Structures are given as structure tokens and as C-alpha cells.
Amino acid sequence: MSKKITFDYWKHLYAHRTGNMYSSEIRDLLALSARPDIISFAGGNPDVKSLDYHKLEKYVKRALLVDGDISLQYGSSEGYYPFKTKLVEVMKLEGIEADEEDIIVTTGGQQALDLIAKIFININDYIIVESPSYAGALNSFKSYEPNIIDIPIDKNGIRLKELEKKLEELKNKDIQVKFIYLVPNFSNPSGVTLSLPRRKKILEMAKKYNTLIIEDNPYGMLRYEGQPVPTIKELDSKNGSKHVLYMSTLSKLLAPGFRIGWIVAPHLIIEKLTLGVQAADLCTSSFSQRIAFEYFSDPAWKDNIKNFIKIYSSRRDTMLKSLEEYFPEGSSWSKPKGGFFIWLKLPEFLNSKEILADAIRNKVAYVPGSGFYASNNGYNEARLAFCSESPKDIEKGIKILANIIKDKIKLYKSFK
Amino acid sequence: MSKKITFDYWKHLYAHRTGNMYSSEIRDLLALSARPDIISFAGGNPDVKSLDYHKLEKYVKRALLVDGDISLQYGSSEGYYPFKTKLVEVMKLEGIEADEEDIIVTTGGQQALDLIAKIFININDYIIVESPSYAGALNSFKSYEPNIIDIPIDKNGIRLKELEKKLEELKNKDIQVKFIYLVPNFSNPSGVTLSLPRRKKILEMAKKYNTLIIEDNPYGMLRYEGQPVPTIKELDSKNGSKHVLYMSTLSKLLAPGFRIGWIVAPHLIIEKLTLGVQAADLCTSSFSQRIAFEYFSDPAWKDNIKNFIKIYSSRRDTMLKSLEEYFPEGSSWSKPKGGFFIWLKLPEFLNSKEILADAIRNKVAYVPGSGFYASNNGYNEARLAFCSESPKDIEKGIKILANIIKDKIKLYKSFK
Numbered sequence: 033m034s035k036k037i038t039f040d041y042w043k044h045l046y047a048h049r050t051g052n053m054y055s056s057e058i059r060d061l062l063a064l065s066a067r068p069d070i071i072s073f074a075g076g077n078p079d080v081k082s083l084d085y086h087k088l089e090k091y092v093k094r095a096l097l098v099d100g101d102i103s104l105q106y107g108s109s110e111g112y113y114p115f116k117t118k119l120v121e122v123m124k125l126e127g128i129e130a131d132e133e134d135i136i137v138t139t140g141g142q143q144a145l146d147l148i149a150k151i152f153i154n155i156n157d158y159i160i161v162e163s164p165s166y167a168g169a170l171n172s173f174k175s176y177e178p179n180i181i182d183i184p185i186d187k188n189g190i191r192l193k194e195l196e197k198k199l200e201e202l203k204n205k206d207i208q209v210k211f212i213y214l215v216p217n218f219s220n221p222s223g224v225t226l227s228l229p230r231r232k233k234i235l236e237m238a239k240k241y242n243t244l245i246i247e248d249n250p251y252g253m254l255r256y257e258g259q260p261v262p263t264i265k266e267l268d269s270k271n272g273s274k275h276v277l278y279m280s281t282l283s284k285l286l287a288p289g290f291r292i293g294w295i296v297a298p299h300l301i302i303e304k305l306t307l308g309v310q311a312a313d314l315c316t317s318s319f320s321q322r323i324a325f326e327y328f329s330d331p332a333w334k335d336n337i338k339n340f341i342k343i344y345s346s347r348r349d350t351m352l353k354s355l356e357e358y359f360p361e362g363s364s365w366s367k368p369k370g371g372f373f374i375w376l377k378l379p380e381f382l383n384s385k386e387i388l389a390d391a392i393r394n395k396v397a398y399v400p401g402s403g404f405y406a407s408n409n410g411y412n413e414a415r416l417a418f419c420s421e422s423p424k425d426i427e428k429g430i431k432i433l434a435n436i437i438k439d440k441i442k443l444y445k446s447f448k
Numbered sequence: 449m450s451k452k453i454t455f456d457y458w459k460h461l462y463a464h465r466t467g468n469m470y471s472s473e474i475r476d477l478l479a480l481s482a483r484p485d486i487i488s489f490a491g492g493n494p495d496v497k498s499l500d501y502h503k504l505e506k507y508v509k510r511a512l513l514v515d516g517d518i519s520l521q522y523g524s525s526e527g528y529y530p531f532k533t534k535l536v537e538v539m540k541l542e543g544i545e546a547d548e549e550d551i552i553v554t555t556g557g558q559q560a561l562d563l564i565a566k567i568f569i570n571i572n573d574y575i576i577v578e579s580p581s582y583a584g585a586l587n588s589f590k591s592y593e594p595n596i597i598d599i600p601i602d603k604n605g606i607r608l609k610e611l612e613k614k615l616e617e618l619k620n621k622d623i624q625v626k627f628i629y630l631v632p633n634f635s636n637p638s639g640v641t642l643s644l645p646r647r648k649k650i651l652e653m654a655k656k657y658n659t660l661i662i663e664d665n666p667y668g669m670l671r672y673e674g675q676p677v678p679t680i681k682e683l684d685s686k687n688g689s690k691h692v693l694y695m696s697t698l699s700k701l702l703a704p705g706f707r708i709g710w711i712v713a714p715h716l717i718i719e720k721l722t723l724g725v726q727a728a729d730l731c732t733s734s735f736s737q738r739i740a741f742e743y744f745s746d747p748a749w750k751d752n753i754k755n756f757i758k759i760y761s762s763r764r765d766t767m768l769k770s771l772e773e774y775f776p777e778g779s780s781w782s783k784p785k786g787g788f789f790i791w792l793k794l795p796e797f798l799n800s801k802e803i804l805a806d807a808i809r810n811k812v813a814y815v816p817g818s819g820f821y822a823s824n825n826g827y828n829e830a831r832l833a834f835c836s837e838s839p840k841d842i843e844k845g846i847k848i849l850a851n852i853i854k855d856k857i858k859l860y861k862s863f864k
Contacts, residue, residue, distance in 0.1 A: 100496070314584065
């Protein structure tokens with residue numbers, strides 16, 4: 033049944049912000065990446081197939097049969113306390129000292145971003161992001177209509193000179209920066225890790241300019257080489273824990289289908305975030321939280337992470353090797369030590385959005401770069417997710433992409 | 449460990465709206481109602497204990513083992529299509545014709561309210577609610593900082609004369625009302641049902657003043673006497689479906705722990721709401737939606753509703769009878785034909801918030817009326833939920849409440 037209506041009858045009723053809600057390119061492409069004939073480097077979909085379904089069945093049954101009255105009922109807006117106790121233990125492995133009172137459970141990491149934006153951002157406020165930055169975060173932030181300042185990154189993360197210059201410039205105009213949003217470990221989308229000296233200096237800047245750092249760490253436990261770098265949150269703790277809001281998600285440690293994320297913050301901020309949750313969706317699913325509690329109560333969860341690391345690191349290796357082998361000169365890419373993503377830069381005369389159409393015709397998908405910039409940069413860049421496909425398909429897909437790009441370069445040069 | 453900090457170090461960073469986020473009295477009281485020694489008339493917690501756990505176990509296992517790759521993964525922001533197909537069938541039972549394209553699945557009914565507020569409300573916009581109105585809705589709306597106009601109800605629902613007068617008054621000031629929010633069936637908190645003639649006239653007003661009706665219908669299927677009244681959505685369909693956004697939730701048809709709600713709207717509005725979901729939490733839990741799909745795929749779900757009706761109607765009967773038997777003169781209450789709530793009015797010299805302290809000391813909880821008013825009315829009113837306690841405890845609790853109120857009246861009169 034055709035339902036196309038071209039006249040928007042309700043236009044006079046929409047809020048201004050509705051015009052600021054753009055469909056995330058990532059999400060629009062998920063439709064494509066779901067098609068089984070497509071080799072998808074698009075969505076950051078974890079390899080849920082590799083989970084131990086037999087164990088999961090046990091957790092799910094316990095959630096229902098041991099404490100069904102709680103799992104099926106409304107829960108508290110702060111989150112299910114026993115699950116928060118598990119989160120305290122899990123975060124300790126990454127050097128983070130927190131207690132249950134400092135944690136709020138959210139409906140995925142995305143809601144964590146939305147709540148943070150909601151409690152801090154007024155229209156025209158200033159926030160700072162690394163550039164490129166996570167598209168989903170930009171999407172949440174934009175719906176509160178701030179000015180988003182993007183600061184470029186290099187292979188050690190956000191560039192400090194540019195950051196400090198901007199902070200100073202805004203301070204001189206009496207503008208309070210509300211927060212600096214960072215994914216310091218294996219960043220989405222760039223794959224880059226923020227170096228320890230930079231972490232320390234950014235924390236000093238947050239102090240000096242009296243602002244907050246939002247440290248988003250979904251991938252920290254998925255490291256494939258080298259030693260972990262302390263989180264900015266850990267550095268901040270030595271310091272009274274005033275300048276970092278830390279957040280993470282279960283989507284990469286277990287599965288996205290349960291929609292579980294969390295924020296660690298000073299308790300006074302947790303209280304504000306709790307009011308945000310009450311208005312947003314009352315509470316995060318009690319059933320999901322109970323399953324997550326069971327998952328972390330079984331020491332086997334660490335084997336599961338080890339297994340993820342084995343799977344993803346081999347996929348990363350294959351993608352890096354294939355890029356090296358097939359891609360033409362003039363392209364460059366990041367070399368992530370963990371996480372899900374490689375950031376690709378094509379020659380400046382190429383446009384990654386235009387190439388995507390060709391790629392999809394040839395059954396390969398990725399996300400063009402521009403969605404990861406608050407400004408309109410990144411037209412010749414792209415995010416390649418290596419998390420979802422087998423090494424064999426990764427090699428095949430990269431070869432296909434390389435051939436398309438070689439053809440484009442040839443075409444361009446023939447017109448020059 | 450004491451963590452009390454009296455100085456709010458981050459005050460300079462909060463958004464204005466953060467000051468507009470009030471802790472909902474309902475939610476604060478949930479902590480109390482969870483204590484097993486309290487007879488709780490506070491939260492609208494459905495009787496999840498009466499569910500068939502054996503059947504639920506089957507659904508949950510199927511969600512995991514038949515289609516785990518989908519249930520554990522990110523889903524589409526519009527919702528899981530097979531579940532929407534079930535929703536189409538379910539809503540048909542209440543006379544609503546919709547197709548999958550007109551539905552978006554949300555993280556509970558609360559997120560539906562938040563998304564609607566987000567896409568329609570600018571700061572200082574005008575919206576209209578019935579008075580008293582659902583506290584959770586007021587809470588969502590307030591965080592977008594509108595002017596909330598409340599229109600009183602009587603035993604047939606929102607009063608039309610006052611509504612039309614207000615609409616006309618605003619129109620004369622060139623003010624566009626963004627929407628009118630109603631719970632037409634067994635309203636939360638009043639228990640009142642909007643009559644058919646009023647439904648028709650309100651729809652005409654929405655047309656005349658070119659605005660929307662938000663029809664929130666969580667309790668429609670939980671009717672304990674009399675014949676169903678057509679939804680405003682059904683009346684609007686005959687009419688091109690332009691003026692009603694319909695919403696409901698699984699929380700009362702299955703269980704709140706899964707956090708599933710939905711909105712039915714013209715497809716162009718669904719597109720805006722979808723952008724809202726992407727920024728809010730990416731998608732509603734795939735796992736929960738798959739369980740809900742299994743639930744509605746088993747014809748036994750209708751028996752479950754019949755069982756709920758049997759349980760709740762006996763609780764309602766007991767509460768009404770006990771109020772009649774024990775409550776002193778000068779109090780009055782609504783006689784709901786379905787749903788979860790009775791609305792209580794005490795003599796004007798009594799304050800339901802003050803009495804709550806005494807009530808809790810005597811192990812009975814309810815929600816004071818003022819949280820259900822956008823203005824500061826309702827000080828001598830209260831919401832009594834009859835859904836959660838056994839008939840025996842309902843009688844006991846009402847008797848305790850009645851005695852407290854009799855004492856208060858005696859005390860008041862002795863000082864007069």
C-alpha cells in the first residue's frame with residue numbers, strides 16, 4: 033500500500049530542534065549492512081554469534097525464574113543495585129574506583145549521551161569534540177542545539193595546541209565550555225588512542241577552564257596489542273573526581289540487544305541524570321539489567337572477552353594487511369590497537385559518499401566520513417568497521433573497494 | 449561511606465532545563481512501595497506475579513535460541529517489523545486500523561511521551577493537559593519548558609466548555625496549541641473515562657484549531673464493566689487520520705520490565721520520531737521486542753488479559769467497598785470502570801502530603817495529588833492504586849487510612 037504524502041500537514045507544530053535532527057548515516061546504512069549478500073564495514077555490530085548461547089540461556093532463565101517479580105517489574109531510575117555492584121568490580125579491572133552511588137544505568141550508551149546533553153546543554157552553548165567524532169554523539173548533542181567546536185586529531189588523539197587555543201579564545205569571550213567529549217581508547221570512528229601525556233594535560237585544561245570531560249569508553253577492554261593507558265577518570269580520581277564523567281556500554285562486552293549503558297559521575301550529577309531518566313524512559317529494563325548481572329556474576333565473562341579479542345584482532349590484522357596489499361598510493365589509514373574501526377583517508381579529489389554508491393552496487397558497505405564531523409569536513413574520508421565480517425570476507429571486501437578506488441583515480445587522471 | 453557534598457561544584461555547567469526536572473513523587477515513593485511491610489497504593493505496578501512463567505520461559509528461550517543473532521544485535525530505530533505486525537493485530541481488537549509504517553516502537557510509554565514532547569515543544573510553547581494528569585507525562589513535557597494549560601475534568605473526562613474557551617482565547621492571541629494530552633480510558637490518575645460525545649467534540653476542536661490530540665491508552669483493554677468506547681484514534685481514521693497521535697505500552701498487557709511502548713502516527717511524523725529515537729537510545733531492545741513478539745504470537749496472551757481483568761476487578765471492588773465502609777463523610781472518590789486507579793478527594797482542610805507521613809508510619813503508601821497538576825492544585829487529593837495488593841491488604845490499608853483521616857478531622861474540629 034502506497035502511503036507517500038508529500039505535503040507535511042503538521043509542519044506548523046514541530047519544534048525548531050526537529051529540524052536539527054538528522055538521520056545518522058550509520059543508522060540509514062544499517063538497513064544495507066543487514067542484507068546477507070553485502071560485506072559490511074558499516075555498522076559497529078559486535079559478533080554476537082560467537083557468544084555462548086548455552087550460558088546465555090542459563091542467565092536468561094535465572095532472570096526470569098529466580099527473581100521474576102523484580103526482573104519483570106518497574107525498576108529504580110538509578111539502576112538495579114546488584115548490577116551496579118558488578119559494574120564496580122568490572123570497572124576496577126580498568127583502574128576505575130567508583131561506588132554504586134556514583135553510577136547510573138542507562139538504556140545503552142546512546143541514552144547516556146542524550147542524558148548528558150540534556151542536563152548540560154542550553155541552545156547556543158559551546159561544547160568541544162574531537163574531529164572526527166562519534167556520529168551518534170554528535171546526533172544526540174545536536175538535538176539540544178549547541179555550538180559544536182571540533183578540534184582535529186592526529187595519531188595520538190585530539191591535538192592539544194588547537195584545543196588550548198580554542199579554550200583560551202572562548203574564555204576571553206567569557207564563554208563557558210560545557211564539556212569536552214572524547215573517546216580516548218580506539219576511538220569511534222578513528223581507531224586512534226589518546227596518549228597518556230595528552231590525557232594528563234587535557235585534565236589540567238579541564239581544571240583550568242573549569243569544565244568537564246566526557247570520557248566515553250566502550251572499547252577499552254578490547255585491546256589487541258600494547259599496554260592499557262589509564263583512563264582520564266582514573267587520573268581525575270587522584271584529584272577529587274571533579275572533572276570527568278565516565279561512560280561505557282554493555283553493547284561491546286556482551287550484546288547491544290539488551291540496551292545497557294552506564295555513567296559514572298559525582299553523586300550530585302547522578303541525581304540530575306536520574307531526573308533525566310525519569311523523564312526519558314522511567315528506568316532501564318529490569319529484565320536486561322538482571323541478565324547483565326548474571327553475566328558478570330559468572331567468571332566466564334572474562335573468557336568471553338578473550339574470545340572477542342581473538343576474533344576481532346584477527347579481523348583487524350586481515351583488514352590492515354589487505355589495505356596494505358590492495359589499496360593504491362595516495363590513501364592512508366589509522367592502525368588501531370583495539371576497538372572496531374579503521375579510519376581511511378582517500379586522495380583529496382575523491383568523495384567517499386559518491387564512491388559508496390559504487391561500493392554498494394559491488395556489495396560492499398562502509399560509512400562515509402562526513403557524518404563524523406560537526407562541520408562539513410571528511411568528504412574524502414571513511415570509517416571501516418572490521419568487527420562484523422570474517423577475515424575471508426574482509427579481504428574480499430577490501431579488494432573490491434580498492435579496485436573501485438583505483439578506477440576512480442584512473443578516471444580522474446584521464447580528465448586532468 | 450558518607451558522600452554528602454553540600455556545594456554543587458558543577459552548578460555553572462547545568463542547562464536551564466535541569467532546574468525544571470523535578471523528581472516525580474511517584475518515583476520517589478516507589479522506594480517505599482517496594483518495602484514488603486508496606487501496603488502500597490502508590491505505584492501502578494502490574495501484578496507480574498500472576499503471569500504464566502512457564503510460558504514466558506518458552507518465549508524468552510525462543511528469543512534467544514531461534515533468532516539470537518537478531519535479538520542480541522542492534523535493531524532498527526523504527527522497531528522490529530514482525531513485532532509491529534503483531535501490534536497491528538492487537539490494536540485491531542480495540543478498533544484501531546494502522547499499518548506497520550505508521551508505528552514506532554519505543555522504550556516504554558515514557559519514551560513515547562518524551563519523543564512526542566521533543567519533536568513538538570519549543571520553550572514557552574503551549575500545550576493542554578487534563579487536570580489532574582499523568583505525572584510522568586507532565587515530567588517529560590516540563591523538561592522541554594512549555595506553558596502547560598490544565599483543564600479540569602468531571603466524571604465524564606476533560607470539560608469541554610473550559611477547553612474550548614481556552615483554545616479560543618489562545619487563538620485570539622495568535623498562539624498555536626501544539627497538542628492536547630489525554631488518557632481517555634480509566635485515566636491515570638483519575639480513573640475517569642472520557643465519554644463518546646466528548647471524544648467526538650474534542651476531535652472537532654482539534655480540527656478547528658489545527659492541533660493534535662495525544663491519546664495515551666495504556667489501560668483500554670483492562671475494562672471491568674460496561675462497553676468499550678471507541679478510541680479518538682478510531683474516530684479520527686474516518687477523517688483521514690490527521691489529528692491523533694495514539695500511544696500505548698506493553699507494561700500493563702505483559703510486564704513493565706521489558707520497557708516496550710509504541711506510537712501510531714501519520715508516517716511523516718513517524719519519520720521525525722525515528723530521528724528522535726536515534727538520538728535518544730538508537731533503538732528499543734531487540735531482545736525485549738522479540739519476547740513481546742513471541743507473547744502476542746501465542747493466542748494465550750488473551751487469557752492472560754482475562755486473568756488480569758479478574759484479578760484487578762476484584763481489587764477495585766474491594767477498594768471501592770472499603771472506601772464506602774470506612775471513609776468518613778466529606779471525602780469522595782472516582783468509580784473507575786477499569787485501569788488501576790481511584791482518585792480520592794479529602795475535605796479541603798486536609799493536606800494529602802502531610803497525611804502521607806502518618807500513613808507511611810502506619811505502613812500504608814499512596815501518591816499525594818499535587819504531582820498530577822501542572823499548577824499547584826490537588827493538595828487535598830490523592831491517587832490510590834488498587835492494582836498491586838491483595839483484596840485482604842486493600843481492605844486493611846483503606847481501614848488504616850480511614851482511621852488516620854478520621855483522627856485528622858477530629859483534631860481539626862477540636863481547634864475550630
